[in-house]
Amino acid sequence: MKTGTAADHDKLPAVIVVLAGGVGAARYLRGVLRVVSPDDVTIIGNTGDDFRIYGVHVSPDLDIVTYTLTGRIDEEKGWGLAGDTTVLLDEMRAAGLNAWFHLGDRDFGVCLARTEMLAAGASLSDATARISERFGLAPRLLPMTDDEVGTRVVLANGEDVHFQEYWVGRKAADPVRSVYLGGADTSRPAPGVVDAIASASAILIAPSNPVVSIGTILAVPGIREALTASSARVVGVSPIVGGAPVRGMADKLMPAAGAPVTAVGAALLLRDVLDGYVIDLVDENLAGDVEALGLDVAVAQTMMRTVEDAAALAKVALTMTEHR
Ligand code: GDP
Numbered sequence: 001m002k003t004g005t006a007a008d009h010d011k012l013p014a015v016i017v018v019l020a021g022g023v024g025a026a027r028y029l030r031g032v033l034r035v036v037s038p039d040d041v042t043i044i045g046n047t048g049d050d051f052r053i054y055g056v057h058v059s060p061d062l063d064i065v066t067y068t069l070t071g072r073i074d075e076e077k078g079w080g081l082a083g084d085t086t087v088l089l090d091e092m093r094a095a096g097l098n099a100w101f102h103l104g105d106r107d108f109g110v111c112l113a114r115t116e117m118l119a120a121g122a123s124l125s126d127a128t129a130r131i132s133e134r135f136g137l138a139p140r141l142l143p144m145t146d147d148e149v150g151t152r153v154v155l156a157n158g159e160d161v162h163f164q165e166y167w168v169g170r171k172a173a174d175p176v177r178s179v180y181l182g183g184a185d186t187s188r189p190a191p192g193v194v195d196a197i198a199s200a201s202a203i204l205i206a207p208s209n210p211v212v213s214i215g216t217i218l219a220v221p222g223i224r225e226a227l228t229a230s231s232a233r234v235v236g237v238s239p240i241v242g243g244a245p246v247r248g249m250a251d252k253l254m255p256a257a258g259a260p261v262t263a264v265g266a267a268l269l270l271r272d273v274l275d276g277y278v279i280d281l282v283d284e285n286l287a288g289d290v291e292a293l294g295l296d297v298a299v300a301q302t303m304m305r306t307v308e309d310a311a312a313l314a315k316v317a318l319t320m321t322e323h324r
């Protein structure tokens, strides 16, 4: 069954794979799902942010995507469930714990369910499928890997901390030397990931952080190779608009990855897998520099203030996947 407007579906390619981080990806995906049927969409989600805290396995990016696409997200924060309470965290704090990672009560329940499934022998893919079903998520959501990985941030003083500790715990205050995906070497793409890429007719890279959302997906051995081998064209959207991230910490992490904080820098980090890149209207003067990287360029409104904005942006990117 197709949803949305039939006229929109007619011209755009089906069987679409979207590489996704958290908030930027979720907002973009809302637009993608306005213009193509959810049955045709496979989302490959970043699990570099995953970690264990308070006894549970947290998958921040998978949950942000799930909550956003099922209308359950706390819109203001961009993560967590709308209307969630914080009794568990309040109680931990009252007992004197430094409960620095925010997790609402119902959100905690989702993470606890995931943890129990994993403890009972389920893979992260299995657990993700069950949680997707519980929320009524229409497109298929696959974690990039079922293996235990974690994004690590090496600080200027040599300390090596998990991304969550850097970002949430220390509020991105420390200068960064480098970023890597811990456990990448022995990780494999989750079941279905390589097949989805190989059989896709269009591949989209969401306007997610190029280092800690997309870079980590590409760090799983086999995914980058699958993308370059796929006959489908790969089109991304710049998360950097006017020389700054729309939100988040990309400005702190891109220089550590050797890229300037511009749409060109974002394209540079992903150029080996990209065929085309969509940059914002305010960055029109950079179009030539992105083209010089060997990419097709589209200049469009990329600020997603509404779902309609996101849908229009998705259409631009999907149309680009058809050009040869
Ligand atoms: P996170 O894991 O929650 O940080 O989310 P992502 O990695 O998916 O997205 C973070 C990136 O999304 C940031 O670099 C933002 O600049 C970008 N972003 C957020 N909203 C928008 C938007 O409306 N337009 C564009 N072009 N980028 C956006």
Ligand code: CA
Pocket (backbone or CB within 6 Å): 021, 022, 023, 049, 060, 061, 212, 213
């Ligand atoms: Ca994230």
